[in-house]
Amino acid sequence: MNAMNKEMTLRNRFILTSYLSIVFPVILICVVSYVLLSGNSRKFAVQASNEVVQQKSGDINTKLQGLEVTLRDVIYSPELQKILSAWDPETRDKPYPRESVDHTISLASNSLYMMHNIVIFSLDGEMIGSMFEFDPDRRAGSYPWYETAAESNGETIWLKDTVEMIRDNYGLHMSISGVKKIRSVYDSDVSRIGRDLGYAYFTMNLDSLLNFNQLEYVSQGRKVFVVAGDARILGGSDLRQRGSRFDASLLDKDRNNTYVTFDGRKYLLTFGPTDPSVDWYTVCLTERSYILKDAHTAIMSCSGVAVVLLAVFCYISVRNAESLSRPIKGLQKEFEMVEEGNFDIEIKEKTGILEVDNLFSRFHVMAYRLDNLIHKVYEAQIKEQKLIVEARQAQLQSLQMQINPHFLYNTLDSINWMALMEGNEEVSRMILALGHLFRNNINTSGIYTTVREEIENIELYMFLEQVRFEGRLNFQVDVDEEVMGETLLKHTLQPLAENSIKHGIEPYHIKGEIRIAITGDGDKLCIVVSDNGKGMKDEVLSSLQQMWANIENAQETRSGSRGGVGIRNIMKRLWLCYGDQASFVVSSRAEEGTRMEIRFPRCAPVKKTDKLDGE
Template sequence: MKRLIRYFSDISVSWKFVLAYFSILIIPVILAGFYLYYQVSESTIAQASLVMEQNLLQTKASILQNEKVIENISGILALNSDFMNFLEYEYPDLNKKIEEYQFSYSPLIENILIQNNSIHSIRIYLENIIISEMLNSYYSITVTKSSERFLEMARDKPQKKGWVSSHSAKTHVFRNIADNTQVFSYNRELFSQRQKYLGMLEIEVREEVLFSMLRDPVINEMGNVFIVDAENKIVSGNIPEYYLADISETGLKNFQAGSRKRTVEKVNGTEAIVITIPVEQIDCTIVGIFPVKNFNGEIRKSLKDIIVVLTASSVVLGVIIYFTTNMLLRRVKRLVSAMNKVRDGNLNVSVPVKSMDEFGVLALNFNRMTQRIYELVETVYKIQLMEREAELKALEAQINPHFLYNTLATISWVARREKAPEVVRMANSLAKFYRLVLSKGGTVITVEEELEMVKSYLEIQKIRFDDLFDVVYRIDERAYKYNIVKNILQPLAENSLTHGIEPKRYHGTIIIYVGLTGDKICLKVIDDGVGMNAETVKKVMQGKVERSKGSGYAVKNVLQRLKAYYGDDFSVNIFSKPGIGTTVAIEVSKDIKS
């Protein structure tokens, strides 16, 4: 390592610049290349996420369209007044009712089945009859035919309305034929025109038709799409092996049924785009898992080409730097020599300027600098004198508060000697008030100090106004430790007294409230004074005042200081009614630097 350092120290300055520039430039170039690759890859993934989300939204729209068709079909039957009257009518002979159904209404349902190939079967459950319709197939049973058989089939009667998740078709129950067709069921209650409950209508829809859009070749090439029910079971998808499996078996973790999200996460150790879109109408969720490599595979293949191009570019850049450095160093050496002379006190030095490139401008400015150096030295000397004068003024300003405190202490002592307790109270309160107002030049104090300041002010005013008003403090002591902008409550309390209590000319009350609301500090000043109308409140909030003192000026001053310290993280509201009183409420963040 020492030999390498010694070797680097002994080589020419030109080669040092070449190696330094080459090292400095090659790293950004490589980083830029990888950053470009990363950005393109991320952009591709983001675009792919949007495209696949749109595809799944179209899939949802197709599902909802199919779902709407089924619901409309149920409406055709359930809202058919003739059909409902027929179902409600109690035939003396149930066989006559079956016969009437077969000749009058079975063709209607059969026509529905022919026009909608997604429907596997339609069944009607009545109190004493169960009717099942399939394409080119019809079956019915009454309670009088075979009570045992009727009760067996009645046990499969839907217990709730709406959609029921994937299950095997009920063909075997009615016809003793094995049928592995997977269906979704839509159930609807049947009511007569008199709103009498008649029974249930069940429409079985083939899963492969209801979710046929999941077999889209474009989606299948990009990844896997599943329909997951509320129990996290896969009830449809483009991979049959996962049917009725838990969604976690696909490698997807932290799945929440009914939630919508679009993220990139690890699925079975592979980075994948995961999109979930709820379909509330059928209580299911569309889940898309699309491996990222399916979208940025080509970009990875081009990474080697990018590295080759970056390397070649770096070599060419190194050669250019070598020759450029040799040219520039000659002029730099002249400039360094001139600077050394100036360092030794020779101000009559100039560097020849042969061009106006950066080094030429540098040389020109160096020449101007040598001409102005005397003026700069003199200016610095004057600034030092001004700084000393400012320090002296600052020291004088610090004496004034001490003089004020000492004077107030003297007044308090004299009043105590002369047995004037009210003067003692006023002097002590005024001293405390100014101590808190000045607070060593700080602009942020604790809530407890802010309360002490407003208490001192109101104590003085109570003496001045001969106890014309009472003060009630409602304080949450948990707020004491938090910091707040200084002198917020006092201007508001002064407003309440001057513009609320004093004008009504009889005894009043001022309430000072401090509390915590979540991550906010809540401050309120409430009075039962003369109040304001809505127009005046609006002008006060907008700071439109005609004089330099008053409610509008105080609120404007408070708003400006809150804006300066909290930005937009505060709120001020004024509630007032003429003849009732005024409430000024302020909420600020707990977090402010002292």
């Protein structure tokens, strides 16, 4: 052995040393790579499984919300509320309103295909209607759920003990029942709103709710289930598992996103609550061999390539060790400069080795971009500080704006008392009207009001204008009593009346008359504001008509149309709230006056009004 050592040349010793120094790192790299790839594969599998759980839980949550809306449509329908409010257990021998209740349920729930049945019980427990056939003689008090429902506050109660496998015309599927207390929401006596009226018992198709027929939930190596709190499997991608028991110990939060044994195989377990209103869990099981399949393939490929390249690499390393060491040392020095914060790196001459030259080039680009990024982050921090200061200033201004109205009301109240002390009741009336008008206009709680409140507001405004015009202005309001409780947008009448006074009456010093008529026309509310002024010029009339047309065609701009800001504001709000169901017609004749007619639905608005707060 000593002879071999003496006879071994330096070249052979270097080659042997190189082989040993390369083989062990290659083995270590393979092991570490396998660990890292396995970890990354598990990480990506956990991410994908969580996305599946979240997506499936979101789908079920959406359907549960739809079911909740349907239940509310049934129990809060005016017809059913009226029947339950008038229900008297002492007169059950009178004509039974079963057909009315059944018809109400059918109208409100005919769009929910996954509902098996909905049954309505009166507060005393008698069954008074259902969507399909149901035992009419059995009272609510005989059911196990009665006491729980009676003590509830109106929330939907899912009866987990009712989960069962049934067979009907649609085949074999899982079903579940629930119950919800019915409370009064319509009553002329406000004190009676919220009282208990009865109970709604319903049964639904769990398979339709969970809907595991979608292909994205069925993939090789993955199983998805929905498990109840008592560990019963309600549904899943494997239909054979429905109704069976899941290992409850696996639903411990410490076992989430870990490998577990299920059906004799290793799976990655991921689960999460399906919906806050139900005690269900969405469970995703991904087979471990499926997760590590890509890692195994990558390691085997890398190992084969490493063996082939080992000899080549050893030969090249001997030839190029010295030529590589010098530029790498230079690069190391530049790294140290960057680490110390010095980005003034000198670009050296090329070494002639393409990879090393590219490495230098990319490093210089990286250093340059890093320098720019540091400056950008610094500038962003400065901007952030400015935004914080501006936000605080805006908050202070908002608080100040809350103080100013109180100061104004207190001042007006003081002036009112001074006027009363001086015996000037007319001034006192004006001050009170002005205070009420300011309070109504400054109030920002909601964008709607009733016709009655809008009429009271315009009467305050016209009273002040009549005092200002000293008898030269008459005001007439004609409102159908049946529409006094209808809703409309706040501050609709005042801008119209103000426009008539400002442009049709005041400039011409005539005895003016403002007429307001509000009537119901079928399913729409009609508002007409007219005056006996001098009328509009043709170009002004055309501009207002074009303004409404531009708003309808989504072409309206603030500077593109002539006309008052108040009229434009009303047009824009009408369109945002009611869309093409609203109309705004302006007509005018010289020396005869101007007439403005607004029509919009008497029901709830058809468009979102999110933008109105910013107008």
